[in-house]
Amino acid sequence: xxxxxxxxxxxxxxxxxxxxxxxxxxxxxxxxxxxxxxxxxxxxxxxxxxxxxxxxxxxxxxxxxxxxxxxxxxxxxxxxxxxxxxxxxxxxxxxxxxxxxxxxxxxxxxxxxxxxxxxxxxxxxxxxxxxxxxxxxxxxxxxxxxxxxxxxxxxxxxxxxxxxxxxxxxxxxxxxxxxxxxxxxxxxxxxxxxxxxxxxxxxxxxxxxxxxxxxxxxxxxxxxxxxxxxxxxxxxxxxxxxxxxxxxxxxxxxxxxxxxxxxx
Amino acid sequence: xxxxxxxxxxxxxxxxxxxxxxxxxxxxxxxxxxxxxxxxxxxxxxxxxxxxxxxxxxxxxxxxxxxxxxxxxxxxxxxxxxxxxxxxxxxxxxxxxxxxxxxxxxxxxxxxxxxxxxxxxxxxxxxxxxxxxxxxxxxxxxxxxxxxxxxxxxxxxxxxxxxxxxxxxxxxxxxxxxxxxxxxxxxxxxxxxxxxxxxxxxxxxxxxxxxxxxxxxxxxxxxxxxxxxxxxxxxxxxxxxxxxxxxxxxxxxxxxxxxxxxxxxxxxxxxxxxxxxxxxxxxxxxxxxxxxxxxxxxxxxx
Ligand SMILES: Nc1ncnc2c1ncn2[C@@H]1O[C@H](COP(=O)(O)OP(=O)(O)O)[C@@H](O)[C@H]1O
Ligand SMILES: [Mg+2]
Numbered sequence: 001x002x003x004x005x006x007x008x009x010x011x012x013x014x015x016x017x018x019x020x021x022x023x024x025x026x027x028x029x030x031x032x033x034x035x036x037x038x039x040x041x042x043x044x045x046x047x048x049x050x051x052x053x054x055x056x057x058x059x060x061x062x063x064x065x066x067x068x069x070x071x072x073x074x075x076x077x078x079x080x081x082x083x084x085x086x087x088x089x090x091x092x093x094x095x096x097x098x099x100x101x102x103x104x105x106x107x108x109x110x111x112x113x114x115x116x117x118x119x120x121x122x123x124x125x126x127x128x129x130x131x132x133x134x135x136x137x138x139x140x141x142x143x144x145x146x147x148x149x150x151x152x153x154x155x156x157x158x159x160x161x162x163x164x165x166x167x168x169x170x171x172x173x174x175x176x177x178x179x180x181x182x183x184x185x186x187x188x189x190x191x192x193x194x195x196x197x198x199x200x201x202x203x204x205x206x207x208x209x210x211x212x213x214x215x216x217x218x219x220x221x222x223x224x225x226x227x228x229x230x231x232x233x234x235x236x237x238x239x240x241x242x243x244x245x246x247x248x249x250x251x252x253x254x255x256x257x258x259x260x261x262x263x264x
Numbered sequence: 265x266x267x268x269x270x271x272x273x274x275x276x277x278x279x280x281x282x283x284x285x286x287x288x289x290x291x292x293x294x295x296x297x298x299x300x301x302x303x304x305x306x307x308x309x310x311x312x313x314x315x316x317x318x319x320x321x322x323x324x325x326x327x328x329x330x331x332x333x334x335x336x337x338x339x340x341x342x343x344x345x346x347x348x349x350x351x352x353x354x355x356x357x358x359x360x361x362x363x364x365x366x367x368x369x370x371x372x373x374x375x376x377x378x379x380x381x382x383x384x385x386x387x388x389x390x391x392x393x394x395x396x397x398x399x400x401x402x403x404x405x406x407x408x409x410x411x412x413x414x415x416x417x418x419x420x421x422x423x424x425x426x427x428x429x430x431x432x433x434x435x436x437x438x439x440x441x442x443x444x445x446x447x448x449x450x451x452x453x454x455x456x457x458x459x460x461x462x463x464x465x466x467x468x469x470x471x472x473x474x475x476x477x478x479x480x481x482x483x484x485x486x487x488x489x490x491x492x493x494x495x496x497x498x499x500x501x502x503x504x505x506x507x508x509x510x511x512x513x514x515x516x517x518x519x520x521x522x523x524x525x526x527x528x529x530x531x532x533x534x535x536x537x538x539x540x541x542x543x544x545x546x547x548x549x550x551x552x553x554x555x556x557x558x559x560x561x562x563x564x565x566x
Pocket of ligand 1: 014015016023041042043044045046047048049050215
């Protein structure tokens with residue numbers, strides 16, 4: 001069976017002022033539909049760059065990305081991105097931010113009333129329906145991130161790409177949002193790729209964890225399958241053997257074999 | 265204390281005297297004022313705090329001016345003489361007593377009309393060209409020195425060229441306003457477009473917004489605070505330019521009025537015209553600032 005998404009020998013180099021840096025080399029990964037895959041690695045290794053290539057926001061220098069056998073060569077709503085810093089438009093309300101996406105993607109296909117209902121449904125999915133008329137400046141960081149997720153989900157993407165979606169949040173909010181994302185994934189069974197630098201988050205949420213080596217010319221060092229039944233509950237996992245085995249494996253990879261070396 | 269009690273007494277006596285039939289209902293009313301005045305006091309204090317200092321300064325200013333120009337040999341008129349000689353201009357801005365003998369309100373309106381055309385054109389062209397220039401690093405680098413140089417040319421320096429090109433006073437004055445006020449609008453718009461965060465561009469790319477949608481939904485709102493800064497500087501310059509241009513081109517505007525008053529030695533009239541110009545300039549500035557607050561709600565706070 002052909003994979004849903006295929007990242008095929010992807011490499012990318014950036015040239016700046018005559019100097020060329022090779023950021024990624026020979027990254028190959030196959031992802032099945034409905035899979036939740038995390039990418040973990042030290043900061044600056046090229047995780048966002050890889051995600052942006054899948055999104056189509058960056059072009060790979062070598063290799064390519066295939067989604068359902070079609071080559072990805074430009075961004076599109078079938079690969080919705082939840083950006084690291086939410087990227088809501090500050091002059092639009094919560095509702096209007098989601099509406100911008102929904103009206104663009106479904107403008108010709110669904111009636112105004114249907115679109116309205118769909119927007120509210122997605123806001124309700126992330127528990128943000130009550131704040132639909134607030135502007136981003138009036139809500140907390142966790143709420144902004146939830147609206148960002150609602151906006152991405154509302155596009156009905158084939159793949160949801162999340163770039164450190166909970167990175168800037170406090171521990172409690174983060175745990176709450178992780179639970180919500182797990183719930184959404186269970187309900188919609190969508191394909192997700194999430195960047196994180198949090199080992200617990202990676203193990204809790206993922207079916208597979210992709211561990212990246214340090215740059216320059218970073219690549220996939222190891223892929224770990226997390227054989228934990230769903231639904232997963234964080235409290236029950238504390239003394240779960242598989243959970244702790246995965247945790248230990250990722251920690252070992254990150255801090256024993258690929259220790260972070262400060263570049264600058 | 266005794267004084268205020270006395271006052272209170274006379275007031276309640278006055279009320280009782282004015283409504284002798286309803287005496288019974290007056291008595292409970294007389295007890296109510298303290299809480300009401302207690303509620304009004306902070307409001308009154310606020311208003312007083314905002315108005316008293318400017319009034320005192322204005323009074324002091326008039327006083328110093330009066331004393332400085334008090335002597336009959338003084339070359340400039342004191343406020344009292346401005347009042348006595350230019351009273352008609354102060355009291356009624358909209359009188360019409362002949363083709364050249366009209367109220368300053370009419371003259372200001374004529375000037376404002378020119379400003380509206382010149383500044384309106386400058387706003388449209390400035391935002392449009394600024395948007396195009398801001399799109400490209402190359403255009404930005406290439407045009408910026410030119411804009412920076414043109415920006416510093418004083419309004420009046422444009423006038424001879426403008427007169428030569430248009431051969432008529434009114435379009436020349438409008439052109440001078442246009443060419444004076446367009447640069448800050450253009451430059452600020454270009455900078456605003458340049459500074460659209462990459463995140464917003466990425467959102468637009470993921471949604472596959474077309475050029476028009478990107479312009480309307482992302483570019484304009486994102487650059488709006490910059491654009492309005494440019495418009496606010498521009499309207500100030502436009503008002504500066506119109507007065508100067510009208511002095512030389514003639515016509516009915518407030519600028520020419522000053523020039524005319526100077527030629528016939530009516531100094532009090534000039535003083536009144538200056539007050540008008542200052543007041544209108546202030547209002548124009550507030551108007552654009554108010555529009556900016558309305559339009560950029562939210563944008564600036566992020
Ligand atoms: N547009 C670019 N031009 C030049 N270098 C870049 C560009 N984008 C990313 N890089 C470099 O690529 C490396 C990886 O960046 P990034 O993917 O953001 O890392 P991560 O998300 O893993 O922290 C960094 O060293 C960064 O400096
Ligand atoms: Mg990153």
